[in-house]
Amino acid sequence: MPESKPSALKKDREPTGKVGAVADSTPVPVVETLPDNKPSTRPQVVERLSVKVKAVYPHDPLAFTQGLVWDGGVLYESTGLYGKSSLRRVEPVSGEVVEIRSVDPNFFGEGMAQVDDRLLQLTWKSGIVLVYDVGTLDLIDEYGFNGEGWGLAYDGQRLVMSDGSHRLTFRDVDDFRWRATLEVTLEGQPVNHLNELEFAEGLLYANVWGEERIVRIDPDSGGVTAVIDASGLLDAAEKSRVDVLNGIAYDPVSKTFWLTGKFWLKMFQVVFVPAA
Numbered sequence: 001m002p003e004s005k006p007s008a009l010k011k012d013r014e015p016t017g018k019v020g021a022v023a024d025s026t027p028v029p030v031v032e033t034l035p036d037n038k039p040s041t042r043p044q045v046v047e048r049l050s051v052k053v054k055a056v057y058p059h060d061p062l063a064f065t066q067g068l069v070w071d072g073g074v075l076y077e078s079t080g081l082y083g084k085s086s087l088r089r090v091e092p093v094s095g096e097v098v099e100i101r102s103v104d105p106n107f108f109g110e111g112m113a114q115v116d117d118r119l120l121q122l123t124w125k126s127g128i129v130l131v132y133d134v135g136t137l138d139l140i141d142e143y144g145f146n147g148e149g150w151g152l153a154y155d156g157q158r159l160v161m162s163d164g165s166h167r168l169t170f171r172d173v174d175d176f177r178w179r180a181t182l183e184v185t186l187e188g189q190p191v192n193h194l195n196e197l198e199f200a201e202g203l204l205y206a207n208v209w210g211e212e213r214i215v216r217i218d219p220d221s222g223g224v225t226a227v228i229d230a231s232g233l234l235d236a237a238e239k240s241r242v243d244v245l246n247g248i249a250y251d252p253v254s255k256t257f258w259l260t261g262k263f264w265l266k267m268f269q270v271v272f273v274p275a276a
């Protein structure tokens with residue numbers, strides 16, 4: 001079907017080697033035009049949203065937040081750095097770390113997702129996914145993968161991973177094998193440094209590393225449908241003492257997002273609203 005727009009979802013084979021570094025240097029095919037008689041799957045308008053804070057709660061300032069998951073009133077948090085990485089069960093309102101598991105000091109903890117009764121925690125450069133029982137937080141298994149691990153999210157059907165590039169990979173929930181690759185674009189341009197991920201209401205949200213913006217992605221086309229300006233959560237003095245915005249979890253009951261960052265003293269419960 002040469003007349004149709006190439007799907008962003010590739011189902012050929014997994015790129016080998018160091019996916020992150022190699023992928024970034026690979027020229028990206030750009031679709032210049034779409035046939036007039038074909039409906040575009042690319043969003044016509046990218047929404048500009050900002051963050052409306054509903055509540056502010058404490059967050060452990062020693063937590064180098066890499067992954068955040070909401071599960072019926074409880075937060076699970078993955079933290080990074082060699083020798084300091086952990087998996088935590090956190091009481092969201094008090095910020096109290098109710099339970100914590102240290103990660104092998106050879107691993108740098110990264111994104112995390114809950115898949116039924118398991119928590120899957122990525123490692124950055126070790127090619128290992130640590131698998132925990134969500135009830136006991138006991139380490140019960142490990143899966144392998146190629147490349148770097150950054151963010152991870154699951155919506156009940158799709159398990160998706162970021163690797164620091166503009167490419168996301170869909171993974172098998174049982175053994176983490178590669179299933180498909182999705183290129184994320186904003187107005188036709190690749191969005192690099194996709195980090196922590198979260199599904200909400202059928203759409204995928206991603207922290208962009210090193211920036212105070214979150215992008216909302218159509219998980220079928222890879223097109224960014226909204227850019228969320230999350231600056232202003234911390235004041236200048238607070239920002240000077242912490243690392244970047246990272247960590248996004250969605251509560252489908254209250255329809256609110258939980259946001260924090262690396263070493264942040266605060267956790268924010270927010271909604272996204274049209275930018276003023």
Ligand SMILES: [Ca+2]
Binds near residue numbers: 198
């Ligand atoms: Ca998340």
